[in-house]
Amino acid sequence: MRMTRVALVAPEDTLDAVLAEVGLAGVVELEPVDHGAGDPDAVGIARMKAAALRRHGAAAYLGWCPEPARGPLADRLAPLGGALAALRPPPGAEPPTLLARAGRVGRSFAPIVETYGAVPYADVDPTLLAGMAYVVMFGMMFGDAGHGLVLVLVAVVLARRPPSRYPRLRDAWPFVAGAGLAATVFGVLYGEFFGPTGLLPALWLQPLAEPVRLLVAAVGLGGAFLAAAYVVGIVNRWREGSAGLALYAPSGIAGAAVFAGLCLLAAGVFAASIPLVAVAVAVAAAGLAIAAAGLYAAAAEGAAVAQTVVQLFDLVVRICANLVSFARLAAFGLTHAALGALVWAGTAGLWQRGGTWTVAAVTVFVLGNAVTFGLEAVVAGVQALRLEYYELFSRVFEGTGRPFRPWRCDPAPKEVLR
Structure with a gap:
């Protein structure tokens, strides 16, 4: 959400009423009060008054406010003699981040990003993309139609009757439902329904029968996710700095070119295509050259060459390691299938004995x-x-931002009248 640098100004004799109105609105992050690691709600009107900048009978504060909320609040303050004026932010100032997540799906996926950190103000909000990638990866590792449907049932319960002690779990039901549906889809592809029970035919492959094929698919899926991440990274580098940053950054065009070159090189070697290998080497070399120029320019004097070489080596190794890391999608998918097969083998063996062994099988x-x-x-x-x-x-x-922390205060009557 677009943030505006604001100045809150009020006469001393109506400052209590103005602050009460601002606190009730809860849409302005005020300075110079330092909330530290505490809750902004803990800052009362008395402390906020003491932190005001005063001159000629007026009190003033600096802060940030979402642009859509500034006009309506300014209209509410005008009858009290207060003003909420827009200012030009100082050079280098990074506004706080308030993500305009609409709908239950956005709110459900939000903890994935928020646990990592606040999205920088200039960056794209990756919540929806991150949530979709998460449920797909979860489903590939948790591929069982029966288990996936259990998760869908859990999501239905959360949506209709969330636990009374944890009402916020209701917002999590789209996330749980998405993970359950993904697991169900992969279970159908694997032919798994509470294990290899034979109730579903494998529409794609059986994990334990074709582990290499599953491994290749997992790495290929990881490559697609990395490519998407590079696209978002290029956009973010452009918005954070300039076209130069988007070009030279290892998470920008330069890094994407190295990644694309390495992927083409692997494809060329697999297909035994010399022209494809030549193109791959050219693309990767171009990416390394662009990255080297950016790293050299940012390196410390006196050791720029050595630092650049080490960072380039790290760039290549990290790309390869990150791509291979997606093999865990297949590895844990195989683990899930192996556990399901073990349970089903034990169940079938006991069931065949009949009699009281039937209870043991169940x-x-x-x-x-x-x-x-x-x-x-x-x-x-x-x-x-x-x-x-x-x-x-x-x-x-490239880093994390600062979350928007508006000041909220529900004043007691004596605080408003004082």
């Missing part, structure tokens, strides 16, 4: 799937988050 099936569900849900959830933060967000963000 017990093994239920408890085994419960353990597999709980264990693999945690593992897949953590691993998908790790891929988001280390492989993808490292290209999307």
